[in-house]
Amino acid sequence: MATWQDNGIVLGVRPFGEGKGVIHLLTQNNGHCTGVARSLKSKNMRLAVSPGSLVQATWRARLDEHLGTFSLELIKSSLGAIIESQQKMLALSAVTGFIIKVLPERHPYEYLYQELLKFIESLSTEDWLQYYIKFELTMIGELGFALKLDQCCVTGSFDDLKYVSPKTGRAVASGAAGPYKDKLLPLPGFLTQGVKADKNQIIEGFQLTEYFMKIHYCEPKYKEFFTMRERLVNLLKSYPI
């Protein structure tokens, strides 16, 4: 009998038969895992399987390679913090849907788990959009396409980093950009200096991550993620943050 217990963040659930569902979790030590959970229509389970909920999961199966079953206990739900905000709901739906499609199963991604947890906790704060962009950068990095944003790739300088090279994904200092300025992507200050971001910087952050995500994830299965993300950016442009 294979079994483990771990904390995890619910990414999504697909109905499976009557009252059951296949749950996708991003767990702390076991990475992206799936399993069948029962009684999804019960009062306790409905909230526990909502995307973004932090749960304690016990996974059991006769053999390790089986789909297995989950027993879930809700630790914290994020639904109450986001249900009034369309932007937060779009961001969470988009990101959890994307993780399900992009992350291989049963490979530990502890850093990504911690960053997703930070993002979900930030949803009840004002700075949640900064955390969202930082999470996307972490995700790009954890999947093998990390950007190097702490040092200029031309001069080696650590200061005045204003651009990112679309070819190398490395930062470029303002003085070193020269005639290539228009071809480089803007690097928002909150990613390098830890300052509070304004609306323009947030939109620049979205453009930066989108550029690199679209290069690496252009298959049709990611279409819905980019559509939701686009709606989120359009909302940000039309409403004050």
Place this chain on the structure above:
Amino acid sequence: MTMISQEIDRLIKLLAKLPGLGPRSGRRMALHLIKKKTSVMDPLIAALQEVRATVQTCINCGNLDSAGKQCGVCLDEKRDATTICVVEGVDDLWAMERSNSYKGHYHVLGGVLSALDGVGPDDLTISKLQDRVKNDNVQEIIIALNATLEGQTTAHYLLERIYNPNIKVTRLAHGVPVGGELDYLDDGTISAALSSRRPF
């Protein structure tokens, strides 16, 4: 040689496909039907045939009814045609009707947006709702979608699509259920209830 005849076996297999049933309950139901041919099976056959022949999806709201091309709710002149309640499915419409507290018209969306299942706006009846809002004299739209992530994402999207300054758009309240005790409620429900509190 099998113990159960081919015909009964087929019936059991069909019954076992119904929601909430499995082979075991399928066998029990089949046996019950066979034992009570005149009192249960014949009326059931007649009812199934009648439903098969008469029930259709309403061209206006998406409800299921046997009243014709339009359902009984849409044809009822006593109902308030200026208010439309948007629900996810026919089961939600029936739940609203059971409450006996709403006397307007409905619109069945046919699902909710879902990135995971690949359900996009074109899979729902949003454009039909837009047509109704444009052509009928609608004054209020009540969005009665589930208080889940997908339900509320759809609700906000719907709001964008049907926005009209002359039409009031409302939604069902989120918070403490009738008969609920605060001690047993989760943090999310309590914070939603607090943020949508109203004067006493």
